Amino acid sequence: MRDPYEVLGLAPGASTDEIKLAYKKLAQKYSADNYAGSPLEATAKERLAEIDAAFDQLMGQIRTGGATAGSSAGQTAGAGTAYADIRTMINEGRADEAMSRLSAMPGADTDGEWNFLYGSALYYKGWLADAVRYFEKAVSLAPGNQEYQAAYNRLRNSANGNVAGNPYGGYQPTAAGCNCCDMCTALMCMDMCCGCGRGC
């Protein structure tokens, strides 16, 4: 296994708090919520498992709790119905096949799950504009369903320009560079703070 400090992105000898913070950040980044229904779900799960193992090793304890139990597009409601096959198909990457099977079934106008699955197949293919429309319909047909809501929210959130894990945080590019007033002010401030020998 890789060096646990490296996996968590820490320097060797990091403190317990640092380990916990790093773990939390990475677990959020690779959270199953972000990758549900994506062809990269398995990869993300592997990363998460690696991070869990590294954390366990460093903290010398067994983690309890179901933090790694993510839901994939296949495991929630729908098992045992006609849609179970479709879910499997999508998770295996046979998106076009799933879509043609769905097109042959009723439910386009009435069934939230139909719309969610059709949207999921489109999402898998990367046809996001169409996918979000079907997710929207799924949410309106089945308002309480968390799975559909989450899928819809994720795409709508990105559509507004919010991007996960942005290391630049709330950066807002300025339209113009600094002007003379900025520079003067900056120099004055620097002078006050770093005045050689004068101190603050």
Add this chain to the structure above:
Amino acid sequence: MFGTITPLTEELRVREYTEYRSVYCGLCKELKRRYGFFARLLLNYDLVLVALLADGLSGEDGGTRPERCIVNPVRPRPTAGESAGLALAADSLLLLSWHKLRDNLHDEKLSKKLLCAAALPFYHFHYRRAAQHRPELSAAIAAAIEKQSALEAAGCTSPDEAAAPTGEMLSALFADCAEGADRPAAARLGMFLGQIIYLLDAADDFDEDAASGSYNVYHAAGIPRDEALRLAKEQCNMRAGEATLCYHLLAMRRYREIFDNVMYLGLPKAIAAAGCPKKKDNPSGELA
């Protein structure tokens, strides 16, 4: 077609900017090594991203040496040495440029048509060599371009569908930047970036295409200009979000800060600028 995905240079450290430029210069030198002097005329900033990703994932360091340049003969500039990433970028540049030239043959302007027609046989030999180096990639690019033409001829009205071939093309290219377990994530990253490039292009060319009668997916769907721009930005933002999820799964051994800048600053900036008049953004000028 390409050309939209670059870093926000104002927010690069000087060290990072120099590194980025050195890869650009390295690509130029690699083109000369593999395809001779005139291939350097094809050089642009686009394929630098491919070199950054490929070498960034593999960790290969070809070294950086000061080298003189035909454009700037006075001072030698730091130039990245040979690497697998630069080789891939050079080959891809030939393949993509060749197809771009062929595409331009259908252009309305006669002068541009003649120029491209004249250039084509000249680069044909190099194109064949590049296709020999990368047969699957060449086939994938050719297939995508053919699919694109078919969709446009049929007057496709769905932005998702129209953007798909460009997505597939870049997906194949980015997949080649990675190895083994990284390939799916790199491929999906490439897919979304390719779709963004296509949609931004459609937004930028909305007026021009309307005037010349060329195919434009938003036009074909009967969407007016302002709505088209709004939709393009929204659709590209969604793809940018998904692209970053793919990017998270790639462990960059090198160039991580530069690529972070591209993904989190450069990309949003390019999307926000959709439809605005573009001057050719050449980062080479200022910090000489």
